[in-house]
Amino acid sequence: MKDNDLIINIENLIVHYETEEGTVRAVNGIDLKMKKKRSIGLVGETGAGKTTTALAMLRLIPDPPGVIKNGVIVLNGENILDKSVKEMENIRGKDISMIFQDPMTALNPVFTVGEQIAESIMLHEDVSKKEAYERAKELLEMVGISGNRANEYPHQFSGGMRQRAIIAIALACQPKVLIADEPTTALDVTIQAQVLELINDLMEKHETALLMITHDLGVVAEVCDEVAVMYAGRIVEKGSLEDVFNRTKHPYTEGLFNSLPNIKDRKAKLKPIPGLMPDPTNLPIGCAFSPRCPYANDICREQKPVPRWISSTHMVECSAYDDPSFHIARREK
Amino acid sequence: MDKTNVVTKSSVAASRKYKKNSQLYEIWRNFRKNKGAVLGLTVLSIIIITSIIANFVIDYETQIIRQVVPERLQRPSWKHPFGTDQYGRDILLRILYGSRYSLSVGIVAVMVSLAIGGVMGVIAGYMGGIIENIIMRSCDVFASIPALLLAICITTAFGANTLILMISVGVASVPAFARVARAAVMTVRDNEYIEAARAAGATRMRIMFTHILPNCMAPIMVQTTMRVGSAIITASSLSFLGLGVPPPAPEWGSMLSEGRSFIRDYSYMTMFPGLAIVITVLAINLIGDGLRDAMDPKLKR
Amino acid sequence: MNNKKALALILCICLTFVFLAGCSGSQSTGAGSTSTGSDTNNLETSSEKPVTEIKKGVIVTGKAVDVKEDENTVYQKRITIAPALDFTSMDVQNEAGGTAKSVFFLVFNNLVEYDTMNSKIVSGLAESWEQISDTLWEFKLRQGVKFHDGSDFTAKDVKFTIERGKNQSAAKSKFNTIEEVIIVDDYTVQLKLTAPDNDIIYKLCEANTVMLSSNAFATLPEEEANKIGTGPYKYNEWVQGDYLSLIRFDDYWEGAKKTEEIVIRHIPEASSRLIALQTGEIEICIDPPAVDLHYVAEDKNLVLWQIPSTNIRHIILNLNVEPFNNKLVRQAVAHAINREDLIAIVYEGNATPHYNVMHTISEFYVDVDCPEFNPEKAKALLAEAGYPNGFKTTIYSSSGTVQKAVASVIQAQLKEIGIDVEIQSLETATFNAGVAPGGTYPIAVDGWGGHTIGPDNALRSPFHSDGNINRSNIKDKKVDEMIDAALSTSNYEERAKIYAELQQYLINNCNWIPLAIEQINVGMKAELQGFELPLGLHHHLRNIYIVEK
């Protein structure tokens, strides 16, 4: 279903970190497509390889020890893994830009907020310093902060305002793709809602594609059109919001939903997923989730599961579905 | 239900690995990663070993201080690999034998400044208030007096022998030690486990020396290794001013300063002692850096 | 793999050092291993520069360039001189430093002056002088001599200078025998002595007895008045520890000098001083490192003067300290000393061994038989004195390189006969305080150059019981009588006989063991004209000039 609004296509991306203690297999072959004005939620526990995937798209993985082993990341027709350092610098901030988790440390304390926004503009458009500074003020207004605070320093901003400033920086040059790496985790709930709403409005206005990295299913439900669930460096389930929320297929996704408190049924006991994330330096053979999967059988423990398309939009990677009658406990809504 | 015990077995193995990693082993593992530090350690141990062997192999009377006029100022040759000085004495033997002077001056001087400065710093850091002010202000005063002046005055006042030299070099860097010790104590002092100890009724002295001192050993240790290097240099500068270890002792600093008016035609006379000082101080400083990286948690990758 | 690279890096750093130091030394075609011959000049000068002995013991390697001068020759404006010791103070009647005395010789005049090239006393501000009686001298003063402040030089200035000098520390010892200054008329003055003093004429040409301006001291504060003299140069600017600049005094009574400005620049490090001469930044370099003299000798546009200094390097044995109160021990020490080796090590052969308390330049010098180098005899003497297996003692020296080297050699030579010597090299102030009369230093390395102020001062100061620098604390009535007698007898032969006997007696006493007469080495540009021999440590630099074109 290639159409003209496909912006990024990631195929079979493998990223390893080679350290003294052994090779950390952070990303083990994932495929992801991002389309204009569409937002995808990348969900999973910490250490699943979400951030590594994002950094790979910007080629910001620290080269010793990180290595992109395999795979292709196609951005408007070209594989950015072959791009030179110079070309990548042009792409970052112009075509793809990124927001980070902790606003308190994401802004440079010794430069004013205006300067940091203006810098992004000047890098990609040859405008004078003054002009860029004016644009920076407009951007601040756009994210809900009064322009004349542009010459203040980050320590004079609250957490929420800093995140807004960071968003302003990211959207300074109207990038085609915005990656948001847990943008609201460090904020309290009320600010969280405002920031998410801001991101949504800006997505609409600039027709940008959004990759929302989070472990909070509530955020995904509110913002994303599609969902991809990652576990131990692989996408185990991918589909539209309805596919994954209402027609959950993969046992791990079910585990995620079970560990959420159920507002309606206060007395219900939480059912957290037993065990720990597998050690990325020696992943179990077969399906990585098998040690913790209640439905795991011998096939799961010996063979790598194969991705299986349930519908045109819904994919799951679980050998249990070899047996057509298999279904997980979570009933379809 | 084999699934659950599979999980417990791997976690047990993991935790056993971590118990072995006591703090010292952890420091050693990081220290080993630093190339320069390992190099420094090997060079220093070679020097220490030679200075010990030299003590037995070389005879002080005949080979180190006897003046042999016909063999004066001979260039490096097979007979004298490092050449001979203006008194006709073999420079290689003197350097090997002299290593004990420079090393002992460096180490003892630093012990002196550690003892005085370190303790003052810890007291200042922990006590706070007026005591801290008095100690730190007097350190400022001492620091403003050029180290060399301090050393010169003490050496001239009490006569120039090796022990006085070591003490005066040590005293000169007391302020620096006090500052480092105080800073280290300040960071440790506000941790919870100090409150806990105080809550448990431990006396001030007990807290200071059993809880605080071991934890701020890291920066103090690093400062010590750094200072050994500069102590050797200060001792050689004192020899340059004629106040160093009295002749005929083959201390590298005095060999350097005695040879300086021969530097143009017989540069080997200053070059080899100079190189000896450079390599020793370099090795010590590299170890110091390695230690600092290994001990400072923030700097670990 | 990384480890190898780090090792390689460090090795290459050490190699650069070897190269750097090597190339600094490679240019040395010089002396190599010096022979232990005791000839005063052992510089193998490869270049074809002439080596002449212009005066007894004074060797000049190279020659000043020949110049033709006429009325429109242009002279180099400024000449820079770098002495070994710094200029310390302008207080002319109190300052005793060598460099200061050289400067006083430029800024002031004496009544009579010592012509070092022909070693005789010549007229200064006094046109003529005669000895009327044992205790009365008369001086006819030169007319029309101006001070730097424009006032005239007359008899009242002589009276003022001598009377003031009597209670100034350095001038006092030269004027103490003058009882009264009688002004006959404006340009004639008589000096009445308290007792006959044969050396008075020498004392009057010494740097601290220069003529001051009474007018200046009446009008200006002392510090300014000390600057006013009659000499060919005036003080211009003094940045202490950096340089002293003197500019030409245009109406000098002998006529203005050719060089406009003389700068005394202080370069403490001997190697740097010599290099500054080679790079042309200075014109005269005094006391370059002994081992580098060949650089001056071989450089075709440099000239080297090697001048025997009036300073006798010696060691003192303190009679107040065990065991040196025992004459046999002192004689044993005298026999243990090998002067040739000492000169080879300390002075690279550039000094002459010396065996007497008197300096050869003194007219009353006689050869004496001094204890020869004989370690066996020394050991025998020690045994006889009751110290068969020697004893421990300490030798003190100031922190100068020469003094420390002498101490090291003495230490080694005394070790050979069983005396264990520890060295204490102290800075000047501590050394002077410790070695002063009544001090407790068992052995001390010292230098004495008092011969320039006549034979009496040469022996009185170190050997008379209350001599200024009686550092060996000798209290010998016989010696005191001989010194006083020599000073007062007017009969020349009688005086010579007493001095001869005194010299032999002191040498036998071995409380003051002479070692060597050092050399003053002066390197200068070949273009420099008019360089004269120094008197003692202070230099006569009035007539130096360089022809530019």
Added chain:
Amino acid sequence: MYKYIIKRLLLLIPIMLAVSFIVFFITDLAPGDVVDIISGTEMSVEDKEKLREEMGLNDPFVIRYFRYMSGLVRGDLGISLVTKKDVFQVYISRLPATLKLATAGTVVALSIAIPLGITAAVHQNSWRDSGSMVLGLLGLSIPTFWLGLLMIIIFSLKLGWFPSIGNEGLISVVLPAITVGSGQAALTMRTTRSSMLEVIRQDYLRTARAKGVSEKVVIRKHALKNALIPILTVAGNQFGIAMGGAVMTETVFAWPGIGRLIIDSINNRDTQMVTGAIILTTMLSSVVILLIDIAYAFVDPRIKARYTK
């Protein structure tokens, strides 16, 4: 801001008094006195005693110290016992040379230390790290006068590029500055390395990279400006030390600096000059360190906030 500066300057006064007492005491403690220097060999023992009497050297220490303090309080540092020149004048005549050497030395130190420190931090634990550390440490390990003499022999005698002595114009400061600077470079470099290591991990550098800023600019601009404060502190201290401590370089290059003035005065037991010179040097280096503290505010706005609050 000004309240802070006034407080720091006021704090200087007790330190000055303490320094003057200690220096006066130590110089007095050393055996021998100024009369032993200026008397030379031609003064008799009685004359020496008379001179000591005149100069008041025989008075007990306490009286001499209070006589000195009464002058100090009026701002009069007295005259040198040896050269009879006013201590303040002599100090001022030697000050420009020292400031010139200290500044040039610090510039050399920083221009060696900062690049080496950054390379060491950016390539931590690689051979470039220990390589640049070795280069930096070489400066500290090489005895100053040995380096100075080598510099003179090679660069002024053999190649003739620079004058070997004296203090005329800028080129005369090049060799001494390199000698002083390379000695100081090691400490500054180690501080640069450790503070850069802390900054390199900060998130805002990742933000900058995500904006498309090139690695060089990320390190040189974003990281360095944050790491500057500890570097400034060390550079400030070293400037203070270079003021009084460059004795070796000053001796070898015949540089008319304060370091040699102090050491010569000590050798001459010229207590007036020694105490005066050290008080002035301490004041000057404290002022320099204070200026550095104030400069922090321009480097790091968070510190400026603390002052204005």
